[in-house]
Every structure is written in structure tokens, then in C-alpha cells.
Amino acid sequence: MTPNILTIAGSDPSGGAGIQADLKTFSALGGYGMSVLTALTAQATTGVTGVFPVPAEFVRAQLDTLLSDAKVDAVKIGMLGDTDVINAVASAIDDHGLHNVVLDPVMVAKSGDRLLAVEAIAAVRDQLVPRADLITPNLPESAELLGEDEVHDLPAMRAQAGRLLDIGAKRVLLKGGHLAGESSTDLLAEPGSSPQAFSAERLPTKNTHGTGCTLSSAIAALRPQRRDFYEAVREAKDYLTEALRYADDLNAGRGKGPVHHFHALWPADDH
Numbered sequence: 001m002t003p004n005i006l007t008i009a010g011s012d013p014s015g016g017a018g019i020q021a022d023l024k025t026f027s028a029l030g031g032y033g034m035s036v037l038t039a040l041t042a043q044a045t046t047g048v049t050g051v052f053p054v055p056a057e058f059v060r061a062q063l064d065t066l067l068s069d070a071k072v073d074a075v076k077i078g079m080l081g082d083t084d085v086i087n088a089v090a091s092a093i094d095d096h097g098l099h100n101v102v103l104d105p106v107m108v109a110k111s112g113d114r115l116l117a118v119e120a121i122a123a124v125r126d127q128l129v130p131r132a133d134l135i136t137p138n139l140p141e142s143a144e145l146l147g148e149d150e151v152h153d154l155p156a157m158r159a160q161a162g163r164l165l166d167i168g169a170k171r172v173l174l175k176g177g178h179l180a181g182e183s184s185t186d187l188l189a190e191p192g193s194s195p196q197a198f199s200a201e202r203l204p205t206k207n208t209h210g211t212g213c214t215l216s217s218a219i220a221a222l223r224p225q226r227r228d229f230y231e232a233v234r235e236a237k238d239y240l241t242e243a244l245r246y247a248d249d250l251n252a253g254r255g256k257g258p259v260h261h262f263h264a265l266w267p268a269d270d271h
């Protein structure tokens with residue numbers, strides 16, 4: 001049976017990030033995509049010029065209506081915007097018994113524009129981090145969640161991933177896209193075992209808009225179809241690397257362009 005995969009996230013009209021990227025990823029990886037919108041953004045590859053939040057009560061209404069009808073096999077959470085929306089999503093996770101929840105704690109777009117209010121970071125840490133089955137912070141987000149400085153190498157990433165487990169995360173995929181170097185390495189940390197590294201060649205492209213959205217969505221789409229999170233993360237990373245490899249073929253704007261889902265169609269045997 002095709003798994004139902006839900007994204008709870010904001011809209012990106014450029015199609016590179018947010019629900020648009022999530023739904024493309026779900027489809028490419030054999031999931032049936034569903035979406036609950038938390039915000040509209042006015043956004044292109046050149047940046048974000050505005051955010052129009054959906055009221056928390058209406059986020060909850062979307063969730064209740066959908067989940068009273070359909071069974072969801074995995075959930076990806078992206079941009080939430082403010083504390084009220086975070087609280088609404090946290091209580092819906094409990095009330096509807098959502099599982100296979102992948103939290104991408106989106107805070108700031110690559111263009112530098114804020115997508116989460118600074119005062120809402122504590123609510124992400126306290127309300128959502130412990131409820132998610134996997135969190136996928138990038139290095140600035142990890143630092144914000146821990147109230148620490150941003151780290152810049154793998155040993156320090158291992159230590160920070162461990163501290164994210166200490167504050168209540170069930171699993172952490174700490175993404176190393178912001179590191180320098182020839183490879184782009186992410187670390188998967190779970191309690192009781194040493195972190196596993198997932199490494200890919202660092203591709204020489206400026207077109208990395210939506211890489212975090214794509215990776216977390218790919219994990220959510222694959223998790224119900226694979227034995228465990230390790231397998232889902234391993235394939236999701238490969239999917240993202242292929243989508244990034246062909247990003248320069250697109251012509252979606254003048255700024256940091258999106259990754260190319262078509263070329264990453266899975267299994268990757270005919271391109």
C-alpha cells in the first residue's frame with residue numbers, strides 16, 4: 001500500500017523549499033503527499049520578501065479535519081513561524097498519535113530571512129524536539145537549540161549531536177552542509193550507540209535552495225517503506241545528492257536555485 005506522508009510546513013512559491021519541495025519529494029519516493037499549511041511566504045530564489053502566517057487555530061483545524069479521515073504513515077514538520085503554531089502542532093501529535101515524525105527545525109532561509117520568531121525557539125526545543133522521532137537541524141539550528149556557539153568540524157558535531165539527545169531528542173541527524181571541505185557529511189545520533197556518518201561529495205553549485213526540506217521529506221517518505229531510520233536516512237541522502245547534482249539544469253530564478261527532483265527519480269537507474 002502506498003504510504004500517506006504529511007507535511008506541516010510553509011509555502012514557497014518558487015517551488016524550491018517548503019511544501020512544494022516536500023510534495024515533489026514524497027511523490028518521487030513512492031509516497032502519497034498530504035499537506036497542512038502553516039504560512040504563506042512571498043519568496044523566490046533571491047529571498048523572502050514577506051510572511052503571511054496561518055492562525056494556529058486554523059492549522060489545528062486543517063490537522064483535525066485531515067486526521068479524522070485519513071491515516072498518516074509519516075510526518076515531516078518544517079516552517080512553523082511562531083509559538084502558537086508550534087503548540088498547536090505539538091498537541092495534535094499527541095491527540096492523533098502521530099508517528100514517524102521528522103522535525104526539520106526551520107529557523108532562517110539560506111537568503112538570511114527569518115522563518116521562525118526568535119522567541120519561539122524555546123517552544124521548538126521544549127514542545128517539538130521530544131515529540132519527534134528524528135530531528136534534522138543544520139549547524140546554526142543546532143547551536144540555537146542548545147544555546148551554544150555554532151560548531152565547524154566533525155568532532156564538535158559529534159559532541160553537539162550528543163547534547164541534542166541529552167535535551168530529549170530521540171534521534172538526531174545533524175547536517176553538515178554548512179561545513180567547509182570536499183565532502184558534505186551529516187551525523188545520525190541515537191541513544192546508546194556512536195553517531196553514524198553519511199558522507200557525500202560536496203557538489204560545486206550555488207543552487208542549494210531547499211536542500212534541508214528535501215532531505216527531511218525524503219526521510220519521512222522512505223521511513224514507512226524501510227526497516228529503520230538508518231536505512232531511510234542513507235537513501236534520502238543519496239536522493240538529495242542526485243537532486244543537487246542536476247540543480248544547475250534548472251532555470252528557476254537569478255538567486256540560489258532549487259534542486260532537481262526529476263533527475264533524482266528513485267530508484268536512480270536510468271539517468
Ligand SMILES: Nc1ncnc2c1ncn2[C@@H]1O[C@H](COP(=O)(O)OP(=O)(O)O)[C@@H](O)[C@H]1O
Binds near residue numbers: 137186240
Ligand atoms: N554543495 C553540497 N553538495 C552536497 N551536499 C550538500 C551540499 N550542500 C548541502 N548539502 C547537503 O544538503 C543537506 C542539507 O544541508 P544543510 O545546508 O546543512 O541544511 P539546510 O538546507 O537546512 O541549511 C545535507 O545533507 C548536506 O550535507
Ligand SMILES: Cc1ncc(COP(=O)(O)OP(=O)(O)O)c(N)n1
Binds near residue numbers: 210
Ligand atoms: C516555506 C519555506 N520553508 C522552509 C524553508 C527553508 O528551507 P531549507 O530547506 O532550509 O532551504 P533554504 O531556504 O535554507 O535554502 C524556506 N526557505 N521556505
